[in-house]
Every structure is written in structure tokens, then in C-alpha cells.
Amino acid sequence: MKPKKAFPAAITIFGARGDLTRRKLIPALYNLFIENHLPALFEIFCVDFQTVDEAAFKNDLLTGVNDFSRSGKAEPAKWADFSAHISYLQGDFTKKETYLELKAKIEDFEKDGKQRGNRMFYFAVAPRFIEVIAEALYTRKLCVNKTHDRLVVEKPFGTDLDTARKLNRFLAKRFSEKQIYRIDHYLGKETVQNIMAFRFANYVFEPLWNKSYIDHIQISVAEEVSVGKRGGYYETSGALRDMIQNHLLQLLCIVAMDCPGEYKAEAIRDAKTKVLKSIQPFTTPQVFKNVVRAQYTAGEVGDEARVAYRQEAQVSPESNTETFVALRMAIDTPRWDGVPFFLRTGKSMTRQSSVIVVQFKESPHKIFKDDIVPNRLIISIQPELEISLLFESKVPGLQMKLVPVEMDFTYQEAYTESLPEAYEALLLDVLQGDATLFMRADQVEAAWKVVMPILDAWKKYPAKQLQFYESGSWGPAAASNLLKPYAKEWFRLPSKETIKKLAVSK
Template sequence: MKQTTTNTAAITIFGAKGDLTRRKLIPALYNLFIGNHLPAICTIICVDFMTVDENEFKNDLLLGVNEFSRSGKADPPTWSAFANKIQYIQGDFLNEETFINLKAKLDVFDVKNKQRSTRMFYFAVSPKFIEVIAEGLYTHQIANQLTKDRIVVEKPFGTDLQSAQKLNRYLRKRFEEKQIYRIDHYLGKETVQNILAFRFANYVFEPLWNRNYIDHVQINVCEQVSVGKRGGYYDGSGALRDMIQNHLLQLLCVIAMDSPPKYEAEAIRNAKVNVLKQVRIYKESQVFTNVVRAQYKEGSINNIPQHAYRKEEHVAKNSTTETYVAARLFIDNERWKNVPFYLRTGKCMPKQTSMIVLQFKDSPNRIFKDDIVPNRLVISIQPDLEISLLFESKVPGLHMKLKPVEMDFTYNQSYTEAIPEAYEALLLDVLNGDATLFMRADQVETAWKVVMPIVDAWKKNPSKQLLYYKAGTSGPKAADDLLKPFADQWFVV
């Protein structure tokens, strides 16, 4: 992992008592700390409206590290050194006194260290507080240095195109674009980052990465979990907004982008935006022939009963919100003309998997009668970090008989280095001012333009072609039918 290039850093987390902070952010920062990736001079200021004793707060964070950190339970002396960097501010985001107190702590930190620190402000909060916090930082001139101060905004970034554009305008009136880091943790995953290296550093693959050789592409992000306690949020969002608009479209960009002129943030982000601009926009009638939506009903996962989505907490009894989406998209450019990209995501699926599959066209020289399985490149993001190539091989023996075999690259077998969590890489990039793995304003808005015709068609026809699947199954048959004639089934079950 790269080292931080800043001397001193002040990291502020808004929403410090939330699940994201406890499960992801603090464990990530702790791992950066024990790996000597954080600046030696560093403070972590945690802000939340809840009144809590600071020692109790730190003990709760320690329990989170012990439970969720990839490095296991924290070493007591090391944790003590890390915890000494943490401060807690009780404050309401709607009260300007909160920002006055925050500014005072940041100024004291800078005076003590005789230099202006790099400041990161992480918005681990409900979307309704983004503008409120941004206004507080702006009004009190807390994040007013272009080269030193950065804000990190979690998804969802807007609920539709109009709200995303509005939020972008709001933030850019108060901060420069280069200060705004719109985070999608999928882009920080090691296997996703490796796709660029795999494509552009290995000439054996890149010449084949186009419509002349690739038959179709499947991008699967399947979740075994239900909506759980997120029903209040999820019922107003659904799988299309929650997963397709950001995670899966970002994976599509990485797979489909042309080679940037150099490995540099803006060049890579330009290449990704160009892909999104070329995704075919559907008319209303085309939505229902190219997109399948469904909702899970009562079933079981690993023999554990699972009730229907409509019986989840805070979900409307007649909800038409989708928990499953399968979509067929096309990229109308020279590289990908008429190659279908199949995107699928769902909750209460049989397995937790994230996988990208590129299936190659049949060989033009099919001289063997049992040459029936096309070459297939599989990039597994989770649970296994690996890349495998399926190809035909002769079975040992006296007769010419073919059998498909796999050539595998796995991280665990190839490397001894520990694999960092996505948030570790992303937080360090923010501290270093590297926006390569973060979404630019135009990228967010263009992604919304891709999905808005689907959003609008479903809103206009709330029950039309809303299908159902049992929890613990792989989705409705219509999703398999969507693949034809290119494939009979999804490669992830």
C-alpha cells in the first residue's frame, strides 16, 4: 500500500456513533495506523449528536475493531496509542456551536504542531445532513484551503438525476470539485483495482477486449442478506438505486473503458465518463423488454426461514419496491457495438458473490465435435479474490476428447502481502489527494441519466412486470430468459 504524503492530518467523522464508523471507518483507520500509513501527527475527531462519555465511546470503537478488523483483535498497547488520537465532540449538525467547537479543536491541533494540517471530513451520515454539514464547514471557513481540505460523501448521492444535480450544484458553490470525494467502496476493492492492471499491462488480453472477440459480459453482485433493519431506507430506494446506479455501473465502466493516455486520476475518470455517455438510453417500452425486476417472497436461506420483503420492518404492505434487478445494456461505440452487458443484483440470494464474466465468441475453426464450451474469463471480487480463464483441453488418453479446464490466479496463492480493505485504500487516497477511485460530478450525473428511464417507467407503471422469487433462490426465470440467445443461465447461482 502507498504511504501517505502528508505530514499532519486531522480526520473528522460526522456520524461517529453510526454503524459505518464502527464497522468500517475506525477499523480501516486502525489498520492504516498499525501499518504506519497514517501520518505520525494525526488526530481523529468524531462528531455526533449523542451524549456519551469519551472513554465509553472509545471502548465501543475497540469492540468494533475486535469484531470487524481484518487484523483481528487489537493489541492493547497499540490500541491505546491509536485511541489517544481520538476525540469526541457531542453536537447537533443543525447547531452552529458544533462547528465552532470543531474549528477550535482543529485550530488548536494546527497551532500545537506549527503547521496547517491536511483536513478530511467524512460524511458518515444520512443524506439529509449532507447540505447541513457542508454549509457549516463553509460558513465557519473550516474547509477553505483548496489543496489541504477534502470532504468525503457516501452514497446515495441523490435519489434521482434532479436531486444529484442539485446536490452537486450546492457542494460546488462551497467547495472546488477537486475537494469533493464521492465514495463508492466497490472501487477500492483490490480485485476491482486490479482490473486496470490486468487489462492495460497485459497485451495478451487487451487486443481481445472488444466486440470482435467478446460475445457478452455478465456483472453479478448478489447479496445473501435481506434488507434487515434498512427497510425504512430501502423501501424508498430499491435495488436499482441502491446497487445498479452506483456499484454495478462503476464496474461496467472499469470493464468497458478505453485505455486512458496515462495512469492519472482525471484521465481515468474521463475514460469512465465516456463509457457512461455511450450507454444506450431506453424508451419506456424498451425498459420492460430489457430490464427484469422482482421482489423476494417467503423462503429460506441455509435452512433458516426468511419472511417476504413486504413483511420486513418499515416496509409498506403493498410495496412494489424491487429487491432484484437484471438488466441488459448496450454501449453504442466502436469497441462494444451490439455486445450485451448483463447486470444483475438481488437480495436474499443463495450466495454472497460479486463476479464479472466475459464470455468469448465461439472459435471460427470448430474442428472438434465436442468443442462446445466457449472461452470464459471470470473475475471474482468476493468471496474469493481470483481471476480464472476457462479453455478447452484434451483429456489424457488414446482418443481426442475435449474437456473445459480452468487456469486460475488467486491472491492467497500468489501473494504473501495482506489484502487491505477497500476503505483503507480509499481513506489513504483521500489523505493523499488522489481522486482516481472516486466519482466526479459528471460521472454521478451521467450514471443517473442511464437509470432514469427505468426509474420513470417503473414509477409510471408500479406493478407492471413486477415478479417474485423465493428467498434463497437465484431469481425469476425471466432473468435467465433475458440472457438468450447468448447464454442459458447466469454464471453465478
């Protein structure tokens, strides 16, 4: 990780009683603390409207660390040191008194440290509060230093292009772009960050990373979890907004971008935005030819019975909201002309899996009759965290017989240290003012422009070509048909049962 900053840090979390704070933010900050990545002087101000005893609040945060931190249960002495830096502030986000009290607390902290340090304001709140809180921070002059004061805004950033533009303009009138950190936790994952190093630091791959050698690319994020209690939110979102518009398009950018001129935030964000602006826009007929939407029905995931999406809480029994999307995209650049990109995501599927597959073209030298499997590069983001290359090899023996084999790089085998969680990397970047892994305003809007023709087509024809797939499956057959003639089916990581069998056989 990067060396810690000397500046004191005043960290404010709005929505401190929420699940994100308990499961992700506090465990991430605790791990940064015990590994000496936070500055010596820091304070975490937790703001929420609920009245709660501060000791009980901290005890709940400790339970979150014990349950969800990669470092395991907190050591009592270290937790005592860390939690001494946490204070709870009960306040209504819509009342000026909340911000006056917060400002007084931050200023007292900075006076004690005799230094004006960095201020981070994390919006772990529902989207409807973003403008409310931002306006108050601006009006009460809590976030005025363009060098040291930063806002962190969670997705969804808008619900369509118009709302994203409106929110960007609202924030731009009050803060500079370099103060705004639009967070996508996928970009903080270690394997995702490693894709750039893999591509641009290893010359053996970059010359092949183009239309001359690559047949097609698959980017797939499958989720075991169902919508569950999030039905109310999901009915207004769906898989396209929830996953494709941000997570998968960001992965696409990293895979498809040209090498930036330097490893600096703006150069990298320029390269990513260029990719988004180069994606061929869909017409309405093309949407129904190149995009598959589907919804899960009742079934089993593992040994757990699942109800259909339409039977989930707060979901309409006639809902057409998609829980699965697969699509084929084209990028109009010299590097990728003619190379299809296939993106897929879905809920209540067979297993958790985030994987990028780069399928190379077949060898032009077909001198071996059993040379039938093209080279394939597999980047597994989760849960395996590995990169493997599939290539042909001769079977030992007196005859020339080929079989495909894999050359693997796995994090577990290559490194002994524990890998930081995505939020650890991203929070540290915010404190250090590094915006490399965060989305810029024009990048967010370019991503919305990609998906708007799809949303508009679905709005015009609400039920047209809506597919269904059984919970515990890999999605509808139409998604595999989308791949033809490039592949028969989507690449799948081995099932949990297969992995267990392999482990036993070893």
C-alpha cells in the same frame, strides 16, 4: 500500498456513533495506523449528537475493531497509542456552536504540530444532513484550502438526476471539485482495482477486449442478506438506486472503458464517464423488454428462514419496491457495438457473490466435435478474490477428447500479505489527494441519466411485470430468459456446500 504523507491529518467523522464508523471507518484507520500509513501527526475528531462518555465511546470503537478488522483483535498497546488520537465531540449538526468547537480543536491540533496539514471531513450521516454540514463547514471556514481540505460524501448521492444535480451545484458553489470525494467502497476493493492492471498491463488480453472476440459480458452482485432493519430506507431506494446506479455501473465502466492516456485521476475519470454517456438510453417499451425487476418472498438462505420483503419491518404490505434487478444494456462505441452487457443484483439470494464474466465468441475452427464450450474469463470480486480463464484441453489418453479446464489466479495463493479493506485504500487516497477511485460530478449525473428512464417507467406503471423469487434462490426465471440467445442462465459460483465437499475431497 502508497507511501504515507508527511502532512499532519485532522480527520473529522460526522455520524461517529453510527454503524459505518464502528464497522468500517475506525477499523480501516486503525489498520492504516498499525501498518504505518498514517502520518506521524494525526487526530480523529468524532462528532455526533449523542451525549456519551468518551472512555465508553472508545471502548465501543475497540469492540468494533475486534469484531470487524481484518487484522483481528487489537493489541492493547497499539490500541492505546491509536485511541489517544481520538476525541469525541458531542454536538448538533444544525448548530453553529458544534462547528466553532470543532474548528477550535482542529486549530489547536495544527498549532501543536506547527503545520497546517490535511483536513478530511467524512459525512457518515443520513443524506438530509449533507447540505447542512457542508454549509456549516463553508460558513465557518473549516474547509477553505483547495489543496489540503477534503469532503468525503457517502452514497446515495441524490435520489434521482434532479436531486444529484442540485447537490452537485450546492457543493460546487462552496468548494472546488477536487475537494469533493464521492465514495463508492466497491471501487476500493483489491480485485476491482486489479481489473485495470489486468486489462492494460497485459497485452495478451487487451487486443481481444472488443466486439470482434467478446460475445457478451455479465456483471452480477448477489447478496445473501435481506433488507432486514433497513426497510424504511429501502422503500425509498430499491435495488436499482441502491446497487445498479452506483456499484454495478462503476464496475461496468472499468470493464468497458478505453485505455486512458495516462494513469492519472482525471484521465481515468474521463474514460469512465465516456462509457456512461455512450450507454443506449431506454424507451419505456424497451424498459419492460430489457429490464427485470423482482421482489423476494419467504424462503430459506442456508439454514435461516426468511420472511417475504412485504413482511419486513417498515415495508408496505403492498410494496412494489424491487429487491432484484437484471438488465441488458448496449454501449454505442466502436469497441462494443453489438455486444450486450448484462447486469444483475439482488438481496436474499443463495450466496454472496460479486463476479464479472467475459464470455468470448466460439472458436471459428470447429475441427473437434466436442469443442462446444467457448472461452470464458471470470473475475471474482468477492468472496473468492480470483481471476480464472476457462479453455479447452485434451484429456490425457490415446483419443482426442476435449474438456474445459480452468487456469486460476487467486490472491490467497499468490500473496502472503493480508489484503487491505476497501475503506483503507479509499481513506488513504483521500488523505493523499488521489481522486482516481472517486466519482466526479459529471460521472454521477451520467450514471443517473442511465437509470432515470427505468425509474420513470416504473413510476408510470408501478406494478407492471413485477416478478417474485423465493429467498435462497438465484432470482426469477425471467432474469435468465433475458440472457437468451447468448446464454441459458447467469454464471454462478459454486455453492458453499459444493465448496465444502471439494475441500473434504482434497
